[in-house]
Amino acid sequence: MTRYHVSATVNGDEIDFLCEPEQTLLDVLRDELHLTGTKEGCASGDCGACSVMLDGRLVCSCLVTGAEVGDCAIETIEGMADGERLHPLQQKFLDHAALQCGYCTPGLLVAAKALLERNPDPTETETRYWLAGNLCRCTGYDKIVRAVLDTAAEMRGE
């Protein structure tokens, strides 16, 4: 089996890995790099649990092959907190109880962070559309949306 040698940066660190052509970026993150914060819910692009940033774009890592990410910059949930200090979104998710089982949470946090970087003042509708590709079986979404909007307000200094 051919293995491809890939160099990329993950959360700012330069890394090298070997992967098979069929392995997805999600497989590589979890199985080769042991970054298991990124979750697999469906492996078909429907649930968003595997969301990561790839060269500044929000993507499903289950729909990207490992071989494709050479020289790319990847950001995962592991890069979100600053050491022990949680990102404001992480703190607000706790404050608002915006998670139950937590399986969807890494993907939602990565997606919500991407939203706030583009749009520091999203409306509720914009937030719901932006996050429509992140499924949650537990919360009913409302607390997630409140947490994101509350974080946005806090980050704007309101």
Add this chain to the structure above:
Amino acid sequence: MTTFRGANCGLGAKPVCSVFTDTGSNATEGSGGVEMRYEAPETMKAAVALLASDEHGRVLAGGTDLLVQLRADTIEPSLVVDIKKIDEMCAITRENGGFRIGAAVTGAELGEHEAFKSVWPGVVEALELIGSTQIQGRATMGGNLCNASPAADSVPAMIAAGAIATIEGPDGRRDVPVGEVATGPGRTSLRAGELVASFLFPEQAPRTGDAYLRFIPRTEMDIAVVGAGVCLTLDDSDVCVAAKVSLGAVAARALAPEAAAKALIGTPVDDAALAELSRAASAAAQPIDDKRGTREFRIQVTGVMARRAAETALARAKGA
């Protein structure tokens, strides 16, 4: 060959992709257990040579269809040719007053291109309907067209806009109208070694507007039950002088019924013309019956979608 790993916990158990397999190729097609090779050429010539060298080769653009099909084992290519390292494939350029859009430009990129969006809002709204924010970060018009799902959202909008697909292959370049690329579910008119390089959206006549609308049971993340794209041009006295209508998800490939376009041409796009458009669009529809809509329902909704898309296109033409 090794298959994709990981258990399906059911989080994403939604009909989105089953529709594509319903209408797409059913049998596993490909090299039968041969190892898959990944190549990322930097020139069009190299991509064509690679594809011509392996009849079980596949183009990889955004991968949002291809990876789902690989995982479901509906395809087993021995070669995937990633086209995203080819500059021309990823470029948006002006050409003779129109736009040339590389086949690998993503929905997110095109949606951020204000100049293109202001001229072709219908094409952009169609492309942006594809999937979620995450899917938008990867999905391309080239992939949407070449995957050849009858429900592909950007295809009716491109047909209505009069877009031309520029195809590269072992025998050089050729240009064909977008409507001639997909021939049926999962099938295209591309020959061995050919790939779509880019789309040309020719210079738009003054007072032209386009729009795309689809019917889905939810508001996001679903596949069109019916889709309708309309592009129309008005003269100075608000009479429609040119129109194209294209319908998705109601036949084996996107339709472009002449009678529907004729219903608008020569009229002020008033109620009578819109009613005739509705009738002609419904009459052209040849939909299937499935869990997402009965035949009768789809036929009726085709008329409604065509009419509403025409109303939006009309408003845009007047504003243009």
